[in-house]
Amino acid sequence: MKTGRNYKFWFCTGSQDLYGDECLANVAAHSKEIVAKLNESGKLPFEVVWKPTLITNELIRRTFNVRRCYRMVPYILTCKVMDFRTQGA
Numbered sequence: 001m002k003t004g005r006n007y008k009f010w011f012c013t014g015s016q017d018l019y020g021d022e023c024l025a026n027v028a029a030h031s032k033e034i035v036a037k038l039n040e041s042g043k044l045p046f047e048v049v050w051k052p053t054l055i056t057n058e059l060i061r062r063t064f065n066v067r068r069c070y071r072m073v074p075y076i077l078t079c080k081v082m083d084f085r086t087q088g089a
Contacts, residue, residue, distance in 0.1 A: 007046040011035045012063060017055045028053050 013031040015024060035050040054060045 008049050009046050010051050010063075011038075011048050012051045012054055014054045014060070024053055024055065 011031060011034065013027055015027045017024060031053070032050050035048050038044060038048045051063065052059075054063060
């Protein structure tokens with residue numbers, strides 16, 4: 001389903017940089033996959049646009065202050081890497 005207007009909705013993922021670069025790369029990859037699946041479904045009347053992971057207050061403020069932005073799909077994800085290995089024997 002498509003409308004007569006050319007809207008684009010931003011898919012913004014939020015996370016924290018304290019989890020490290022590997023985790024942030026996984027967050028970005030997962031959110032890109034979600035955006036791709038949403039767009040491939042053909043069920044949305046608009047395009048969903050992936051935006052880089054928001055990890056600081058400054059990035060969040062800049063993203064939300066864009067005048068051309070009509071709506072955003074917020075996706076908040078945190079990732080915790082845990083080590084379950086036992087110590088010693």
